[in-house]
Amino acid sequence: xxxxxxxxxxxxxxxxxxxxxxxxxxxxxxxxxxxxxxxxxxxxxxxxxxxxxxxxxxxxxxxxxxxxxxxxxxxxxxxxxxxxxxxxxxxxxxxxxxxxxxxxxxxxxxxxxxxxxxxxxxxxxxxxxxxxxxxxxxxxxxxxxxxxxxxxxxxxxxxxxxxxxxxxxxxxxxxxxxxxxxxxxxxxxxxxxxxxxxxxxxxxxxxxxxxxxxxxxxxxxx
Numbered sequence: 001x002x003x004x005x006x007x008x009x010x011x012x013x014x015x016x017x018x019x020x021x022x023x024x025x026x027x028x029x030x031x032x033x034x035x036x037x038x039x040x041x042x043x044x045x046x047x048x049x050x051x052x053x054x055x056x057x058x059x060x061x062x063x064x065x066x067x068x069x070x071x072x073x074x075x076x077x078x079x080x081x082x083x084x085x086x087x088x089x090x091x092x093x094x095x096x097x098x099x100x101x102x103x104x105x106x107x108x109x110x111x112x113x114x115x116x117x118x119x120x121x122x123x124x125x126x127x128x129x130x131x132x133x134x135x136x137x138x139x140x141x142x143x144x145x146x147x148x149x150x151x152x153x154x155x156x157x158x159x160x161x162x163x164x165x166x167x168x169x170x171x172x173x174x175x176x177x178x179x180x181x182x183x184x185x186x187x188x189x190x191x192x193x194x195x196x197x198x199x200x201x202x203x204x205x206x207x208x209x210x211x212x213x214x215x216x217x218x219x220x221x222x
Contacts, residue, residue, distance in 0.1 A: 003088050004096050011100030014073065015066075025062040026108045032058035033116040044121040051120030052130045052181035056174050058116075059109045059134055060141060060167075066105050067145040068162050070097060071153040071217065080153070080217065090214040098139075098146050098209060106138035129184030129191065133198060137177040140202040143209030144169045150216035173201050 016023070036054050037047055074080040083093055113134050117127040148166040155161065179194035 003086075004092060007093065008096050008100050011097055012104055015069075015100065015104035025066050025105045026112060028065055029058045029062040029109050029112065030116065032061060034119055037119055047119075048121045048123065048126070051117060051122040052126065052133075053178045054120060055113050055117060055130055055134065056137075056178050056181075059106075059113070059138055060170060060174055062109055063105060063138065063141045063145060064163050064166060066101070067142075067149045067166065068152070070101055070146060070149040072149075075153050084218065090217060091210040094146060094150070094210040094213040094217070095206075098142050098213075101146075102139050102142040106142055110135045110138060123185055126181065126185045130181040133177040133180045133195065136195070136202055137173050137198050140173045140198075140205040141170055143205040144173070146209045146213040147216060150213040153217065173198065173205075176201065 033054060040046060040050070071080065074083060084090065086093075110131060113131050114127050117130060122130070145162075145166045147169075148162045151165060152162045176194045176198040180191055180198055183191045183194060
């Protein structure tokens with residue numbers, strides 16, 4: 001546990017320092033959300049209707065922006081070889097790295113989403129529902145993305161390939177996230193059904209992501 005906690009602190013420091021990716025992801029999220037109203041136009045009803053989808057798309061793209069750094073730094077400095085030879089189960093290492101990545105990258109997006117939702121002219125109920133779905137769904141984006149990051153860790157400039165691999169896998173998460181946020185303000189569509197599926201996808205990704213990511217890292221280390 002001491003080694004895993006030290007790894008978590010290390011990952012947080014790397015993510016929050018200049019060029020670490022956390023600040024860049026939050027700024028990218030801000031840019032995406034604030035630029036959309038200029039492109040869509042002054043139709044406030046339209047902005048309110050598409051607001052949850054825009055926030056989810058921005059969160060997805062901001063998460064992808066920093067996923068290539070999840071294991072690449074360890075690969076470059078030789079730390080990945082030490083992790084593979086260490087006594088700590090590799091699945092737990094991947095889990096801790098994913099949690100640190102979400103804390104540094106995904107959590108700021110969740111915190112910023114209520115403020116940015118104002119630009120979309122969203123109702124308070126829609127703002128709360130979208131924030132809740134992002135809090136539950138963004139960890140799934142990180143854990144699914146960890147699989148792609150592990151598969152492309154041995155490739156130079158594998159960021160584009162990572163996006164191609166991960167984006168199709170994140171579509172179900174985004175669909176049910178947007179559906180749940182939209183259902184909160186549209187009667188009689190139930191909120192609980194898509195939200196429950198979103199939570200199930202999040203839990204499933206937390207189990208599958210570390211296992212598949214660890215297997216991909218072992219394959220890359222051979």
